[in-house]
Amino acid sequence: MELQFQTVAIIILFITFLWPIVESQTLRNIPEIKPARVLDAVLQDYAFRAFVTPKTGVTFDGIVPKNLTGIQISALRLRSGSLFTRGVPMYKEFRIPVGIIEQPYVERLVLVYQNLGNQSAMYYPLPGYIYLAPVLGLLAYNGSELSTKIQPELEIEASREPILIDFGSVRPAPDGSKPMCVWVDLQGQINFTNVVSGNRCLSFKQGHFAIAVKANSIPPSSAPLSPPLVPPATSEALKPDKNGGIDSSIWVFAIYAVSGCVLWCCWLAVLVLWIRLYKRRRKIHKMEQAAEGGEPLHMTMIGSMKAPAAMVTRTQPTLETEYVP
Numbered sequence: 001m002e003l004q005f006q007t008v009a010i011i012i013l014f015i016t017f018l019w020p021i022v023e024s025q026t027l028r029n030i031p032e033i034k035p036a037r038v039l040d041a042v043l044q045d046y047a048f049r050a051f052v053t054p055k056t057g058v059t060f061d062g063i064v065p066k067n068l069t070g071i072q073i074s075a076l077r078l079r080s081g082s083l084f085t086r087g088v089p090m091y092k093e094f095r096i097p098v099g100i101i102e103q104p105y106v107e108r109l110v111l112v113y114q115n116l117g118n119q120s121a122m123y124y125p126l127p128g129y130i131y132l133a134p135v136l137g138l139l140a141y142n143g144s145e146l147s148t149k150i151q152p153e154l155e156i157e158a159s160r161e162p163i164l165i166d167f168g169s170v171r172p173a174p175d176g177s178k179p180m181c182v183w184v185d186l187q188g189q190i191n192f193t194n195v196v197s198g199n200r201c202l203s204f205k206q207g208h209f210a211i212a213v214k215a216n217s218i219p220p221s222s223a224p225l226s227p228p229l230v231p232p233a234t235s236e237a238l239k240p241d242k243n244g245g246i247d248s249s250i251w252v253f254a255i256y257a258v259s260g261c262v263l264w265c266c267w268l269a270v271l272v273l274w275i276r277l278y279k280r281r282r283k284i285h286k287m288e289q290a291a292e293g294g295e296p297l298h299m300t301m302i303g304s305m306k307a308p309a310a311m312v313t314r315t316q317p318t319l320e321t322e323y324v325p
Contacts, residue, residue, distance in 0.1 A: 034188060036123045036208075040114075042068075044141060045149045047075040047112045054146060056108070057082075059091065072115040077143045079108055093167060094138050099160035108143035109154060120210060124184055129212040132179055133167040133199070137208045139186075153186060153206070162202040165209045170199040177213045184208040
């Protein structure tokens with residue numbers, strides 16, 4: 001029994017002290033969820049809701065929740081073959097050429113349009129730069145099943161001519177500054193290219209696009225060129241911190257820390273309980289051994305109860321006639 005107790009105690013202590021290490025390692029392996037990617041999933045859901053009566057080749061404008069006011073979304077459902085052979089002459093600010101290829105291949109796809117408006121810098125901050133135009137997004141999704149709320153993006157690429165983004169409203173750039181096209185891919189990589197024809201940008205892939213200028217090229221007396229930021233506007237799934245981003249690592253760390261403490265306390269309570277039970281069983285075992293080694297008591301009835309009683313022994317009397325001198 002002592003060997004069994006020692007084995008269980010070692011296992012409990014091993015799990016108790018090993019758990020924080022495993023927990024910490026697991027926490028390091030959790031990928032950080034960027035607020036822009038969460039926003040993409042939310043906007044995709046609301047864009048798909050615009051398909052009340054889905055029609056191919058017709059643009060449907062979606063309605064975002066109140067806490068995302070200032071952002072515009074639209075959805076356009078197309079056949080893959082039609083998109084490849086005909087393209088889309090104009091979808092909002094995007095001119096999509098022929099020869100668009102998607103991976104993996106689907107029979108129908110949906111192009112979701114985003115205009116982040118005055119929340120552009122909130123979800124796509126550019127240190128050292130100021131936006132001259134709002135961030136525009138073009139993302140492709142599988143259009144075969146519109147009831148799915150959250151879908152992964154398809155990989156689309158222009159195989160012949162690039163996609164043209166014609167920004168309608170662009171703030172004038174300061175004298176001596178050079179506006180640049182900004183392209184942010186789905187992995188969050190920022191790429192800069194030259195502006196074409198004043199307010200146009202080119203891209204062979206999907207993502208988010210804008211026109212920006214370096215902040216140090218703006219005279220100090222000039223007014224800010226970037227749209228004023230409003231308080232963080234997000235859905236229930238988005239909870240920005242004071243810097244405008246989702247500090248998911250803090251919440252994940254807090255959850256794991258609390259769960260680790262609870263588990264550690266549970267194992268400690270189990271260990272204490274096991275020790276108390278072990279001591280009690282050992283005490284009872286010693287009492288049983290002492291009882292087995294002693295002289296058994298004679299049991300007798302006292303009324304309706306049965307109780308132990310000692311045997312009465314005495315020296316037998318000797319008669320005088322039996323006495324031999």
